[in-house]
Amino acid sequence: xNEVEQSPxxxxxxxxxxxxxxxxxxxxxxxxxxxQQHPGGGIVSLFMLSSGKKKHGRLIATINIQExxxxxxxxxxxxxxxxxxxxxxxxxxxYFGTGTSLTVIP
Amino acid sequence: xxxxxxxxxxLVMGMTNKKSLKCxxxxxxxxxxxxxxxxxxxxxxxxxxxxxxLSINESVPSRFSPECPNSSLLNLHLHALQPEDSALYxxxxxxxxxxxxxxxxxxxxxxTVL
Numbered sequence: 001x002n003e004v005e006q007s008p009x010x011x012x013x014x015x016x017x018x019x020x021x022x023x024x025x026x027x028x029x030x031x032x033x034x035x036q037q038h039p040g041g042g043i044v045s046l047f048m049l050s051s052g053k054k055k056h057g058r059l060i061a062t063i064n065i066q067e068x069x070x071x072x073x074x075x076x077x078x079x080x081x082x083x084x085x086x087x088x089x090x091x092x093x094x095y096f097g098t099g100t101s102l103t104v105i106p
Numbered sequence: 107x108x109x110x111x112x113x114x115x116x117l118v119m120g121m122t123n124k125k126s127l128k129c130x131x132x133x134x135x136x137x138x139x140x141x142x143x144x145x146x147x148x149x150x151x152x153x154x155x156x157x158x159x160l161s162i163n164e165s166v167p168s169r170f171s172p173e174c175p176n177s178s179l180l181n182l183h184l185h186a187l188q189p190e191d192s193a194l195y196x197x198x199x200x201x202x203x204x205x206x207x208x209x210x211x212x213x214x215x216x217x218t219v220l
Contacts, residue, residue: 033208041194041214043149048208086148093162094209096148 003027004089006097013104019074021100023087026068029095034061034072035086037099043086046072077104109133110212112197118218121187127215129180129197138180139209140172141196149196155180156202187219 004025013019023032034046047054047061049070054061058077063070074081082104087097110131119125129138137156141149154162155174169191171183180197194216198209 035211041143041196041216043196043198043211043214045208045210088148094151096150099146099148 002098003091003095004087004097006085006087006100008100009098010101011103013077013102015078015104015106017077017104019077019081019102019104021072021085021087021102023070023072023097024068025070025087025089025095027089027091027095029089029091031090032063032070033088033090034070035088037084037086039083046085074102079104079106110197110199110210112195112212112215114215115213116216116218118220119184119187120220121189123187124183124185126184127182127195127197127217129182129212130178131199131210132178133199133201133210134177135199135201135210136177137200137202138174139198139200140170140180140182141198143194143196143214153182184217187217189219192217192219 007022031048031050033048035043036046037043049061049063058075060073084099084101086099089095113128139154140152142152143149151164152166153172158174169186173181194214196214197212200209
């Protein structure tokens with residue numbers, strides 16, 4: 001069993017839809033990262049959270065430490081949001097989730 | 107400058123070749139990382155350098171040899187690789203160990219071993 005689980009594994013949405021990606025973890029952590037990886041490789045760090053909520057443009061990330069759960073929300077989704085979204089928990093090591101592949105259709 | 111650069115972008119090598127991957131950052135970060143990523147899988151940590159010293163080696167085979175010549179540069183020397191080593195190799199850096207900081211990733215080197 002992975003220390004970090006994400007759902008859904010794959011997600012297809014129409015442009016403009018509100019999207020939620022979930023991340024649950026089973027280890028003690030000091031922070032959690034949300035990462036975005038476009039086809040071709042490069043990874044971009046979107047958020048690092050240790051509590052509460054952060055917002056950047058159309059992206060919102062929340063974390064509930066008691067429930068060991070984090071969510072990434074995308075409002076007004078756009079085809080350029082199509083990518084793999086990975087959550088990574090920082091505990092004794094960096095635990096990566098399995099990723100959520102998002103496709104936004106125009 | 108918030109960029110991590112990696113060269114080459116693509117590399118094809120035979121099993122008897124010796125090659126090196128390079129990673130550079132000028133953000134003053136003191137922790138640097140090598141990851142290996144297979145298709146449709148999350149990155150797997152290979153090595154961590156902290157203050158130019160190897161602090162974590164995740165049981166990586168000796169055919170992969172990391173080197174940190176200075177605080178801005180990280181190399182990964184490759185020798186006698188196997189076809190299953192074909193993957194995307196990602197470099198990252200952070201201000202301190204990952205425990206504390208956001209990691210900045212490079213674009214990766216896509217390695218194919220024939």
